[in-house]
Amino acid sequence: xxxxxxxNAICIIRGILAISLIFIPPLTPVSITIFIIAGxxxxxxxxxxxxxxxxxxxxxxxxxxxxxxLLIIVSVFFILPAMDIWPEFQGFILAAILCKFLCLxxxxxxxxxxxxxxxxPSKMFSLSLFFVAVLYLMxxxxxxxxxxxxxxxxxxxxxxxxxxxxxxxxxxxxxxxLDYPEKNIKGFWKIKKVNEEYRRRMKSDSKEENPV
Numbered sequence: 001x002x003x004x005x006x007x008n009a010i011c012i013i014r015g016i017l018a019i020s021l022i023f024i025p026p027l028t029p030v031s032i033t034i035f036i037i038a039g040x041x042x043x044x045x046x047x048x049x050x051x052x053x054x055x056x057x058x059x060x061x062x063x064x065x066x067x068x069x070l071l072i073i074v075s076v077f078f079i080l081p082a083m084d085i086w087p088e089f090q091g092f093i094l095a096a097i098l099c100k101f102l103c104l105x106x107x108x109x110x111x112x113x114x115x116x117x118x119x120x121p122s123k124m125f126s127l128s129l130f131f132v133a134v135l136y137l138m139x140x141x142x143x144x145x146x147x148x149x150x151x152x153x154x155x156x157x158x159x160x161x162x163x164x165x166x167x168x169x170x171x172x173x174x175x176x177x178l179d180y181p182e183k184n185i186k187g188f189w190k191i192k193k194v195n196e197e198y199r200r201r202m203k204s205d206s207k208e209e210n211p212v
Contacts, residue, residue: 003053004052004054006052007048007049007052007060007064008063010044010048011041011060011063011064011067012063012067014045014067014068014070014071015066015067015071017034017037017071018038018070018071019070020034021035021038021074021075021078021079022078026079026081026082027079027082027137032141035075035079035133035137036134036137039130039133040130042064042071042126042127042130045060045064046064056184058183058184061184062183064118065117068123069097069100071126072097072126072129076090076094076097079133083136084145085150085154085157086154086157089154093161093164096164096165096168099168100116100168100171102168102172103116103117103168103171103172103175106172106175106176107181111175111178111180115175115181115183116171116183117171117183117185118184119167119171119185119187119188120187121167121170122171125163125164125167128163129160132157135153135156136153170187170188174187174188177195178191178194178195179198179199180198182198
């Protein structure tokens with residue numbers, strides 16, 4: 001396998017591991033191990049994509065977003081219900097997931113294609129959600145899940161839910177303002193630069209096709 005394909009392969013494996021959690025009882029040693037491996041791989045593929053030549057691509061960004069979304073959906077419907085946390089979270093997280101798919105509307109309207117952006121805030125959300133879940137699981141395994149720790153974790157989930165809706169709004173804004181479907185944009189603060197680079201590229205291509 002060429003090195004540049006390794007990050008994409010890791011994304012595919014993460015997606016497969018996420019789906020496998022559907023068929024494994026939650027909060028068992030096997031499911032906890034798979035969840036930690038799947039979530040941990042999210043920190044590896046991005047780092048490799050940045051360091052391996054020609055590894056970054058739109059396909060990689062799409063695979064990464066899909067794998068992250070699969071892991072979040074499986075966590076919400078198959079792991080979260082087994083955790084001793086406030087039951088209201090499920091409804092809010094489900095609403096956030098549905099709102100995430102609303103981002104496809106501006107993508108279809110403006111860009112005539114379906115895509116999600118791969119921003120730094122969205123990656124930070126995935127990693128934060130993973131770390132909070134791992135904290136719960138580690139305390140659960142050690143038998144140290146006290147009432148105080150449960151309150152701390154529940155409060156963390158409150159902030160994560162608020163953050164989730166914030167990054168969904170950001171993604172809608174980014175998609176709506178982009179001149180072309182740039183999946184790898186780092187965040188809303190890069191919109192102007194990305195659009196300017198795209199316009200310069202289009203202008204340069206136009207001059208090459210129609211020389212004076």
